[in-house]
Amino acid sequence: MAGDSGSMPMYEKIFQTLRERINKNEYKAGERVPSEKELCNEFGVSRITSKKALKMLADEHLIVRQPGRGSFVADANSLVMKPFELPQTVRTTGKKRIIGLVITHFSDMYGTELIYGMEEASRDHDAFLVVRRSFGIPELEEKAIQQLLGLGVDGLIIFPAQGEYFSAEILKLVIQKFPFVMIDRYLKGIPASSVSTDNIQAAKEATRYLFGLGHRHIGFLAPPPANTTAIEERIEGIIEAHVEQNLLVNRELWMETITSTMPNVFDPQARIEDVDRLVEHLRQHPQITALFAAEYNIALLVEEAAGRLGLRIPEDLSVICFDSPEPHEGCRITHMRQNQFSIGKQAFENVLTMQGNEQPITRILLPAVLVTGRSTAQVRK
Structure with a gap:
């Protein structure tokens, strides 16, 4: 050249x-x-x-x-045009309503069922759903919101890219009282409606289940808590379950630095490093008999790390997580299954009810269900 x-x-x-x-x-x-x-x-x-x-x-x-x-x-679908390139007059009275969804990513493990719920609600109410992914990147999230507003959507459903620092575009929606609903997370101290799992109760139930199997040395694995209010709530639920049993939480057994499963991390090396750290963590804390993973993909990292150490699941190490792409019957990993379909459907319906009305701020919490798999067992004496 x-x-x-x-x-x-x-x-x-x-x-x-x-x-x-x-x-x-x-x-x-x-x-x-x-x-x-x-x-x-x-x-x-x-x-x-x-x-x-x-x-x-x-x-x-x-x-x-x-x-x-x-x-x-x-994302070519999100950024093919510059923000607000389409005029705000695209929407006209009498047309079917359009709701925009901004989501970090979706897969069989989490997200697809959310969209199925929204699609059903859109058919029930003769409306349309437009989806944009942010991949957990704040800049992409802001551009996606701008793009959808430029299209003239009637409301927004947002799965935020971050939990601690919300984008300026989301805060603008709050100030302008534009109809939108958060899913999975909520804005602390800011009036915005949300629909999510009751993460505190779900984490408490999962921890109680491990206690019932005799486990007392339980490690928790998650991304940095500051990235999502959902993780913070799951931590709160685990702590409350320990308090109920008059047990101290030993956070030295926890790892809150898992990054390879985050939607904005694309480096395969990150997964290798996470598994290496997990192997070292289990070596340093041989008293651990169970690991509670904040999500399914982290549970897969545990399987790999345990295999390298010659630990058998569940004989030597029980594993539990949130969500699983596997069916209820005969699933491999014990998990708390979130009702993603209902979350998506309620979020869509809530946005529609905001149209032209001064609606009170609501926070809807839906229960998760414990699905027992082959990854948990009674602790060995």
Whole structure:
């Protein structure tokens, strides 16, 4: 490529090459693109040149740059147009109502059933649902909200990218009293309706179940709690269950630094590092007889770590988590199954009831159900 550099600047060639790879899905939405240093090595250019190429991609809304983390392919559906490019007059009276959903990500493990519930509610009420993913990246979340507002949606359902720091776009919705409902999380101290699982009660029930099997040295595995109010509530439920039994919580047995399962982490190396840390954690705390994972994908990390240590599940180590893509009958991992379908349906219906009315702020909590699998057993004496 360097031979014809006189006809086109190298930064533009790099830009066109990366754009072509994105268009061909060599880099898919949410995946990391090569860093400035990696581009330097691949194309034999300076950091200034590679940086300029990445800036051009960002200006074209093809990637989102995250300081300290890298650059990621933007969701083409969300960012194909610039914010508010469509006029606010798109919606006219008499047309069917449109509700926008901004969600970090969805899969069989969590999220798909939420959307099924919303779709059923949309059919029941002769309305439409438009979905945009943020991949847990705040900038993508803000752009998705702007995009949907530009389309003239009648309301929004938001699964926030973060739990501690909410985006300016969400706060604008609160100030402007625009109809929206949060799912899975809620805004502390800010008037906004939400629909979620009763995480405190669910975590308490799961911990009681482990106590009933004789487990007393229980580790809890989760991402950093500050990232979601749901995790904070599950921690509260675990602590309350210990208090009921007059037991002290030994948080030295906990790991709250799992990052590879978070929706905004795309580096396969992160999973390897999480498993390595889990192996070391279990070595340092051999008294652990059960692990409570905040989500199913973390439970899978436990299986891998236990296998490396020669620990058998459930004979040597019981494992319980939230949610599972497996059916109720004969499931492998014991879990608290959230009623995602009802959460999605109620969230959609709540947004519709806000139309043209001054509605009171509501927080709806739905129960989770304990589904016993093959990953938990009576503690060995």
